Amino acid sequence: VIAMSTRSRLFTFVACSTIAVGIYALETILAYLKTKQARRVYAEKRKQVDRSRREVYQSVQHYSDDELTRKEAEELLEALKRGEVTALKTIRAFLFKALTVSSELHCVVEPIKEAENAAAELDKLFRDSDNKSCEIGMLHGMPVSIKESIDVKGYDSTMGLGKFCFQPAEQDSVVVKILRNQGAVPFVKTNVPQCLFTMECSNPIFGQTLGPIHKERSCGGSTGGEAALLARYGSPLGIGTDVAGSIRFPAHFSGICGLKLTQNRWSLRGFQSAMSGQVGVARTNGPMARNVDGLVLLMKALCVPEMWLLDPLVPPLPFDEKTYYCTEPLRIGYYDYDGVLRASPACSRAVHEAKDALVVAGHELIPIDPPPAFNLSLLYMQNLCADGGTNFSYLLFGEVVDPTLNSIRSLLLVPPEIKYFYRLFKKGYNSARIAATFSVPNGLSTYSFMQMQKTRSYFINTVLDAWKEARIDAVICPVSAIPAPPLGASSKIPAAAMYSMIYSILNFPAGVVPVTRFNEKDEENLESPYWTIDDAWDEAVREVSLGAGGIPVGVQVVSRPWQEEMCLRVMKDVENGVDNLLH
Secondary structure (H helix, E strand, O other): OHHHHHHHHHHHHHHHHHHHHHHHHHHHHHHHHHHHHHHHHHHHHHHHHHHHHHHHHHHHOOOOOHHHHOOOHHHHHHHHHOOOOOHHHHHHHHHHHHHHHHHHHOOEEEEOOOHHHHHHHHHHHHHHOOOHHHHOOOOOOOEEEEEOOEOOEOOOOOOOOHHHOOOOEOOOOHHHHHHHHOOOEEEEEEOOOHHHOOOOOEEOOOEEOOOOOOOOEOOOOOOHHHHHHHHOOOOOEEEEEEOOOOOHHHHHHHOOEEEEOOOOOOOOOOEOOOOOOOOOOOOEEEEEEOOHHHHHHHHHHHOOHHHHHHOOOOOOOOOOHHHHHOOOOOEEEEOOEOOOOEOOHHHHHHHHHHHHHHHHOOOEEEEOOOOOHHHHHHHHHHHHOOOOOHHHHHHHOOOOOOHHHHHHHHHHHOOHHHHHHHHHHHHHOOOHHHHHHHHOOOOOOHHHHHHHHHHHHHHHHHHHHHHHHOOOOEEEEOOOOOOOOEOOOHHHOHHHHHHHHHHHHHOOOEEEEEEEEOOHHHHHOOOOOOOOOOOHHHHHHHHHHOOOOOOEEEEEEEOOOOOHHHHHHHHHHHHHHOOOOOO
């Protein structure tokens, strides 16, 4: 009996093992075949967009006009409304510039071929109109570039994934509809990282977008194509999305302005995301431009009744000109260290230069304690991992995975047992803060997820109460712990994102305005005794910052939910006050 029982258990073990190995082998073969198929899809998609770029370039190659494309958005808009330049001439000049810039930086995914016809129609409307102020839109003739993941009728929104290729949008997103109705001309779609998940801008379909200042450094992500194009005068205005810093990192790395809105200040209908269905992190969108005035143009044009008529989930909040143009002094908090990871010297210096500019402008600046960055960042990652990586696995199944996703894959897909031993290993090397990031569970129960949302609400209210008690109108702080890193290096220091990530979990509007550039003194301050290294994070900040001479450095401005106009007002005062070498 004992022998039979032993044989039975052995047989069961062998049978189960054989089945498990067989299933694994089948999954591996299926994944290989899917990946092989994905490579064919990528190649076909590249052929399609390459053909489109060639056709449009041939149409506009004789319309180069650097004087026109270097105009800032507000100046260009005035010229269009006065009839000094036609919409068609403008769109052709920007199509030529965008495609020329993209041949160097790989920032444009695909031109929108209907843009020239749309511009010609606007010119006809302008000529036929007796009362132009009534007939033409607020953005008459303005070219606007669109992030690849935002729906434009007739064009794919792939997020760098083969499974979404050749599935063109059936209609424009709500934001694009309103842009068109306001007279704007969407003219190109711009590159993104795979799944929109990293501070880089690389995917296996459209390749790597390079930095607009130094091509060996990152332009940021996930709205990196937009930032690179704007920085090199290939577009006057752009639309991006932000779930952890996806507007703010590219603006900071590329030397432009960007604003992450409170969730649903603008409609999210037609904005594709790898995190659709995620309610614990505020997925949102916002404007991008080379200066604050450009952001204000887009806010005024899009915060209109049509927005909340097309999407009733958007609250009826027109642009608050009274708050934006108010000249009364403000009480503004600031900090240059989030209590977790020291910012690179240039990023810290930018905060103090912005602070000095705001003091000169007549505001009261007070040092404050930052929100609990480490706890908020862990909460963000817990929300990200709440499904145990199931959604992420689905998105990447059968895809060629971009190397920039390796760190996020580790967080989401590494088994909990391996995370446990890694945590013990790091603690043994005096790296408790690094070890703690691997305490994020792989999947949560419904009860745990509900408790997590209660915790998030607690943090939101705690921060709001602290600001109220201190009579704070807005806060300035670093955008990231690092300036633009070398290509591929951002995965070495994902903790650098905490400075922006916390305001996504809190759902506070946050903007970026360029302040300075990385200089020789910043380089010196990365050496001992000025810069001390406690663990791999400090070493990574130093490593990716070295050699960043001339790279733009921005500052983050944060305000209370739904108070984007306050955020923009402070950004404008910073912009006016600093000796900005980027403009």
